[in-house]
Amino acid sequence: MTLKDSDWFSEPCKEGGSAFSLAIQEKLHDEQTDYQRIEIYSTTRFGNLMVIDGFVMLTSRDNFLYHEMMSHPALFSHPDPRRAVIIGGGDCGTLREVLKHPGVEHVLQVEIDERVTRLSERFFPELCASNTDPRAEFYFGDGIRWMKEAAAGSVDIIIVDSTDPIGPAEGLFTEAFYRDCHRVLGDTGVLVQQSESPLYHYDSIIQPMHDAMRAAGFADSVSLMFPQPCYPSGWWSATLAGNRDVRRFREQDAQQKPFTTRYYNAAIHQGALAQPEFFSK
Amino acid sequence: MTLKDSDWFSEPCKEGGSAFSLAIQEKLHDEQTDYQRIEIYSTTRFGNLMVIDGFVMLTSRDNFLYHEMMSHPALFSHPDPRRAVIIGGGDCGTLREVLKHPGVEHVLQVEIDERVTRLSERFFPELCASNTDPRAEFYFGDGIRWMKEAAAGSVDIIIVDSTDPIGPAEGLFTEAFYRDCHRVLGDTGVLVQQSESPLYHYDSIIQPMHDAMRAAGFADSVSLMFPQPCYPSGWWSATLAGNRDVRRFREQDAQQKPFTTRYYNAAIHQGALAQPEFFSK
Numbered sequence: 001m002t003l004k005d006s007d008w009f010s011e012p013c014k015e016g017g018s019a020f021s022l023a024i025q026e027k028l029h030d031e032q033t034d035y036q037r038i039e040i041y042s043t044t045r046f047g048n049l050m051v052i053d054g055f056v057m058l059t060s061r062d063n064f065l066y067h068e069m070m071s072h073p074a075l076f077s078h079p080d081p082r083r084a085v086i087i088g089g090g091d092c093g094t095l096r097e098v099l100k101h102p103g104v105e106h107v108l109q110v111e112i113d114e115r116v117t118r119l120s121e122r123f124f125p126e127l128c129a130s131n132t133d134p135r136a137e138f139y140f141g142d143g144i145r146w147m148k149e150a151a152a153g154s155v156d157i158i159i160v161d162s163t164d165p166i167g168p169a170e171g172l173f174t175e176a177f178y179r180d181c182h183r184v185l186g187d188t189g190v191l192v193q194q195s196e197s198p199l200y201h202y203d204s205i206i207q208p209m210h211d212a213m214r215a216a217g218f219a220d221s222v223s224l225m226f227p228q229p230c231y232p233s234g235w236w237s238a239t240l241a242g243n244r245d246v247r248r249f250r251e252q253d254a255q256q257k258p259f260t261t262r263y264y265n266a267a268i269h270q271g272a273l274a275q276p277e278f279f280s281k
Numbered sequence: 282m283t284l285k286d287s288d289w290f291s292e293p294c295k296e297g298g299s300a301f302s303l304a305i306q307e308k309l310h311d312e313q314t315d316y317q318r319i320e321i322y323s324t325t326r327f328g329n330l331m332v333i334d335g336f337v338m339l340t341s342r343d344n345f346l347y348h349e350m351m352s353h354p355a356l357f358s359h360p361d362p363r364r365a366v367i368i369g370g371g372d373c374g375t376l377r378e379v380l381k382h383p384g385v386e387h388v389l390q391v392e393i394d395e396r397v398t399r400l401s402e403r404f405f406p407e408l409c410a411s412n413t414d415p416r417a418e419f420y421f422g423d424g425i426r427w428m429k430e431a432a433a434g435s436v437d438i439i440i441v442d443s444t445d446p447i448g449p450a451e452g453l454f455t456e457a458f459y460r461d462c463h464r465v466l467g468d469t470g471v472l473v474q475q476s477e478s479p480l481y482h483y484d485s486i487i488q489p490m491h492d493a494m495r496a497a498g499f500a501d502s503v504s505l506m507f508p509q510p511c512y513p514s515g516w517w518s519a520t521l522a523g524n525r526d527v528r529r530f531r532e533q534d535a536q537q538k539p540f541t542t543r544y545y546n547a548a549i550h551q552g553a554l555a556q557p558e559f560f561s562k
Contacts, residue, residue: 003284003291003300010284010302017326018510019284021291021300045298062480199343199510227508227516229299229480234515235508262559271552276544 009041009049011056013232016200020056020230022046028123033115035168040123046230048123050091052116052163056230060124063093066194067127068264069226069272070238071097072257074157074192075104076249076269077240081156081190082106087143087172089161090116093127095136098159100259107136112168114140144171147180155184160193165205173209178216178241187243191218195239197232198225198276206237213241220246223279224272226263247273290322290330292337294513297481301337301511303327309404314396316449321404327511329404331372333397333444337511341405344374347475348408349545350507350553351519352378353538355438355473356385357530357550358521362437362471363387368424368453370442371397374408376417379440381540388417393449395421425452428461436465441474446486454490459497459522468524472499476520478513479506479557487518494522501527504560505553507544528554 003010003021010021022043029040039051047060058066071094075081082105084098090111098107111117117138121128130136139146143160158181162169171177172193181191191213196205206223213221218241228236240246254266284291284302291302303324310321320332328341339347352375356362363386365379371392379388392398398419402409411417420427424441439462443450452458453474462472472494477486487504494502499522509517521527535547 001291001293002286003289003293003302005283008284008300010282010300012282012284012302012304015326016510017304017324019289019291019300019302019304021284021293021302023293023298023300043298045296199508225508227480227506227514229297229514229516233508233510235510260558263557265555265558267555268557271555274546274548274552276549277541277546278543 009051011054011232013200015204016197016232018232020232020234022049022059022230024049029119031115033113035113038115038119040119050119050123053167055164057163058091058093058124059230062229063127064262065226066228066236067093067097068261069224070094070159070161070192070194072254072261072264073224073238073249073269073272074159074190074240075101076254077242077246078156078190079188079250083155084108084157084159085110085155086159086161087147088163088169089159091120091124091127092117092131093124094159094161096127096130099130099133099135102258105135108139109136110139110141110143110146112140112142144177147177147184150184152183153186156186156189158185158189158191160191162194164196173205173212175212175216178213178218182217189242190246191241193239195223195237198223198235198237199233202279206239209239213239219243222246222273225274225276226272290332292335294481296485297478297513299513301513301515303330303340303511305330310400312396314394316394319396319400321400331400331404334448336445338444339372339374339405340511343510344408345543346507347509347517348374348378349542350505351375351440351442351473351475353535353542353545354505354519354530354550354553355440355471355521356382357535358523358527359437359471360469360531364436365389365438365440366391366436367440367442368428369444369450370440372401372405372408373398373412374405375440375442377408377411380411380414380416383539386416389420390417391420391422391424391427393421393423425458428458428465431465433464434467437467437470439466439470439472441472443475445477454486454493456493456497459494459499463498470523471527472522474520476504476518479504479516479518480514483560487520490520494520500524503527503554506555507553
């Protein structure tokens with residue numbers, strides 16, 4: 001059946017030859033910022049939906065999968081994470097998850113487009129619930145430049161919570177950027193970046209990302225897999241890099257985490273590390 | 282953007298408030314059988330597509346995820362599986378995976394609609410590559426009746442590879458059917474059934490399925506999660522039931538499996554057993 005754009009928001013994925021659609025109730029907001037076009041819809045079953053330049057960014061219903069998997073595996077892979085930086089992440093969902101870790105002393109969110117954060121405060125208030133935490137700091141500016149200028153060894157965790165590697169986020173998927181990340185992280189530091197669909201982007205993005213991270217100086221890297229219904233193929237990945245074995249994590253601490261999640265737990269973390277057979281081909 | 286049905290095959294999912302679409306090249310076949318309407322399309326990136334009564338059944342590109350996860354976890358959860366029965370599974374993809382296990386001596390496929398198998402032979406020949414294996418037997422008839430009449434303890438593995446629990450497959454999701462399965466399986470027997478989307482169907486299908494399996498006499502049951510891009514939400518599950526701990530499996534045998542897969546391996550099996558936090562709520 002034809003999916004009319006009066007009833008559905010549809011995102012076609014060229015490289016997938018597929019599309020994902022959400023049944024919409026109404027458009028709540030539409031704005032061209034200095035950087036991108038941001039649309040907000042209410043949907044019938046997914047709560048609110050944020051779209052940037054035609055691509056689904058997040059929905060109220062399923063963002064917990066992405067935000068939990070972008071934060072907790074990296075934090076539990078570090079022996080004692082205190083200082084975190086989020087590049088992108090303007091919706092503040094990742095920030096909220098990071099701040100659940102009691103040992104974290106400071107989180108800086110470096111988002112290029114302040115409007116993303118202002119609209120998230122309005123349309124996704126639950127994701128911004130920790131924005132007033134005294135440990136949270138907001139800087140609206142260029143993440144690539146920030147990383148170039150940051151002091152060596154000044155950060156424990158870098159989370160690259162960006163849009164796809166086309167447009168403004170392209171420079172976040174390069175060896176040059178990872179080299180800056182490697183310098184800014186201490187010896188035990190951990191980098192994590194969203195790395196697209198295991199089915200659609202293994203050859204075009206995931207494998208090149210590993211190559212670039214290793215070339216930039218990281219001794220180890222691994223991709224974790226998780227479901228993300230609103231992204232192309234419904235199957236997504238986050239890639240960890242570090243100077244130590246990033247398959248190892250504080251499993252007992254994860255089992256006894258002093259906060260609630262909806263998807264993540266120690267077994268899910270371990271399971272997300274399992275690599276499909278076709279990855280080794 | 283509007284997805285026109287001249288360019289896309291779209292399957293809306295009412296309970297999800299979402300839709301999945303594949304870019305199509307042409308319709309290759311359209312037939313009303315005694316049981317259902319079967320359409321076959323060629324797509325731009327997913328190979329051939331089979332649709333039954335408007336629902337995506339399988340594509341050439343991503344069926345390996347479903348077929349491997351419907352077969353290998355069950356077979357490696359049994360100490361010595363020799364006799365298997367597939368209820369449904371007319372496309373023969375599950376049959377092909379089961380026959381990869383050298384210890385399997387006999388597999389009976391009980392599919393109600395012979396046309397599914399004939400069309401799969403024509404449009405998905407790679408899935409039917411093992412149909413001439415002397416260990417494979419085909420019976421075209423009612424799986425519920427077959428199970429009612431089968432001898433106690435005559436089967437090691439039952440795989441319920443059916444359509445959704447509406448229409449002809451409804452009776453396959455009942456305690457009465459599971460009670461027959463329990464009788465037909467030996468003490469070490471294992472049942473596995475596709476059990477829909479963890480995100481969309483946890484309350485409506487997955488949890489009731491566990492309740493019905495336990496009520497039917499099975500001592501244990503567990504749902505395994507895996508990606509399946511062409512099904513609603515892109516995240517799917519298969520539920521195992523048995524009289525022993527079905528979280529345990531022949532891990533070493535799985536690590537040393539004498540056949541190739543594209544997704545399944547021992548780590549993926551273990552990972553698929555991880556239960557999301559929201560499952561325990």
